[in-house]
Amino acid sequence: METIRMVDLKSQYSLIAEEVQSALSEVIESTAFINGPAVQEFQANLEQYLDVKHVIPCANGTDALQIALMGLKLAPGDEVITADFTFAATVEVISLLQLTPVLVDVDPQTFNIDPKAIEAAITPKTKAIIPVHLFGQAANMEAINALAEKHQLYVVEDNAQGIGASYTYANGTKAKTGTLGHIAATSFFPSKNLGAYGDGGAIFTNDDELAHFIRGIVNHGMYKRYYHDVVGVNSRLDAMQAAVLNVKLKYLDYYNERRKEAAIRYTQLLENHPNIVTPYRAADCSSHVFHQYTLRIIDRDRDALVRYLNDNDIPCGVYYPVPLHRQKAYAQPGTNEAQFPVTNQLVKEVISLPMHSELSVEQIEYIAEKVLDFLA
Ligand SMILES: *Cc1c(COP(=O)(O)O)cnc(C)c1O
Numbered sequence: 420m421e422t423i424r425m426v427d428l429k430s431q432y433s434l435i436a437e438e439v440q441s442a443l444s445e446v447i448e449s450t451a452f453i454n455g456p457a458v459q460e461f462q463a464n465l466e467q468y469l470d471v472k473h474v475i476p477c478a479n480g481t482d483a484l485q486i487a488l489m490g491l492k493l494a495p496g497d498e499v500i501t502a503d504f505t506f507a508a509t510v511e512v513i514s515l516l517q518l519t520p521v522l523v524d525v526d527p528q529t530f531n532i533d534p535k536a537i538e539a540a541i542t543p544k545t546k547a548i549i550p551v552h553l554f555g556q557a558a559n560m561e562a563i564n565a566l567a568e569k570h571q572l573y574v575v576e577d578n579a580q581g582i583g584a585s586y587t588y589a590n591g592t593k594a595k596t597g598t599l600g601h602i603a604a605t606s607f608f609p610s611k612n613l614g615a616y617g618d619g620g621a622i623f624t625n626d627d628e629l630a631h632f633i634r635g636i637v638n639h640g641m642y643k644r645y646y647h648d649v650v651g652v653n654s655r656l657d658a659m660q661a662a663v664l665n666v667k668l669k670y671l672d673y674y675n676e677r678r679k680e681a682a683i684r685y686t687q688l689l690e691n692h693p694n695i696v697t698p699y700r701a702a703d704c705s706s707h708v709f710h711q712y713t714l715r716i717i718d719r720d721r722d723a724l725v726r727y728l729n730d731n732d733i734p735c736g737v738y739y740p741v742p743l744h745r746q747k748a749y750a751q752p753g754t755n756e757a758q759f760p761v762t763n764q765l766v767k768e769v770i771s772l773p774m775h776s777e778l779s780v781e782q783i784e785y786i787a788e789k790v791l792d793f794l795a
Pocket of ligand 1: 480505508580605
C-alpha cells in the first residue's frame with residue numbers, strides 16, 4: 420500500500436505533469452509574469468465555472484477576505500458576525516480593518532454558522548455576516564440571506580474550503596457556493612480543493628460596481644494608472660500560479676467527485692458506531708465537497724485516537740482545537756462560555772481523516788479499520 424498522506428499533491432501532480440509543465444513554460448517564455456494572459460484566462464474560466472459575473476484574482480485567501488471587506492466601505496467599530504469554529508483568517512481580517520468581530524456558535528450537525536445564533540447577535544451596529552462553508556459543506560445560505568435582507572446586512576462568503584460545492588435552494592434551484600451572497604473570498608492554498616503550487620486567492624461577486632471598486636483596491640487603489648483614488652493594497656495572483664490553476668480547474672469536478680467517493684466509503688465503514696458521528700451530508704452530497712472528512716468522537720479520548728493513528732502511519736488533523744473566542748488575539752473579557760456550547764464540544768471531539776482525490780479504497784479501509792480497532 421502507498422504511504423498514506425493527509426493530502427497527496429505528488430500523486431495528483433503525476434497525472435497532470437505534462438500539462439502543467441507546458442503551461443508553466445508558456446508563461447516563462449512569454450515573460451508575462453504579472454497579470455498577463457494566464458491570469459486573464461483563469462479569471463474568465465473561473466467566472467464561467469462558477470456562473471458568476473466577476474472573479475477578481477488576488478494573492479491569497481486571507482487577502483481575498485480582507486479586500487472583500489474593504490470593498491464594503493465599513494467604518495471602524497462596525498460589527499461583523501462570523502463563526503466561532505473556523506480558521507483564524509476569517510476573524511483576523513475583521514480585526515485588522517478595525518471592525519468588531521462578533522463570534523457566534525455553530526450548528527452541531529453541519530459545523531456551520533448557526534442562523535439562530537446570528538439573529539441573536541444582530542445589533543444596530545451589525546453590518547455584515549461572514550458564513551464559512553466549513554470543511555467544504557455549504558452553510559445554510561437561505562436562512563442567512565433572509566436575515567441579511569431583513570436587517571440590511573452584507574453577506575461575505577468565506578469559500579476557501581468550499582469551491583465547487585453546489586447549494587440547493589428550497590425551491591430546488593442550485594448555485595455554486597461563493598455566488599450566493601453579495602461577495603465571496605476563496606483561497607488557492609496548495610491543499611485546498613483547487614490548490615495552486617504556492618499562494619493564491621480570489622474574490623467573486625455579481626455586483627458590477629463592487630467589482631470595479633475592488634479591481635482598484637487590489638492594485639494600489641488605482642483606476643487610472645498613477646492616479647490613486649483610494650487606499651488600496653498590492654495583491655495579485657502570480658501568472659505562474661494562474662497557469663497551474665487553469666490546468667487544475669478542468670479537473671476540479673473530478674477531484675471533488677473522488678473526494679465524495681472517498682467520503683461515502685469512509686461513512687459506510689464508520690457509521691452506526693456508538694462513539695462515532697460521521698459527517699452530515701445531503702442525500703446527493705452536492706452541497707459538500709469534503710475539503711475535510713471530519714468525524715466527531717463521542718465519549719472517548721480523541722487525542723489518544725490521534726496518537727494511535729499516527730503510530731499506525733496514518734496522519735490526521737484536528738481542525739480546530741481551540742475556539743476563536745478563546746484565542747489570545749481574539750478573546751474578549753467577560754465572554755460567556757455558555758454562548759458557545761457546540762463549538763466548545765466540537766473542539767474536543769473532531770478529528771479529520773486523510774482526504775484527497777488520490778486515496779485508494781485499500782487506504783480508506785485500512786484507516787477505518789484502525790479507527791474501529793482503537794474504539795473496540
Ligand atoms: C485557507 C483558509 C483561509 C485563508 O486562505 P490563505 O490562502 O491561506 O490565506 C481563509 N479561510 C478559511 C476558512 C480557510 O480554510
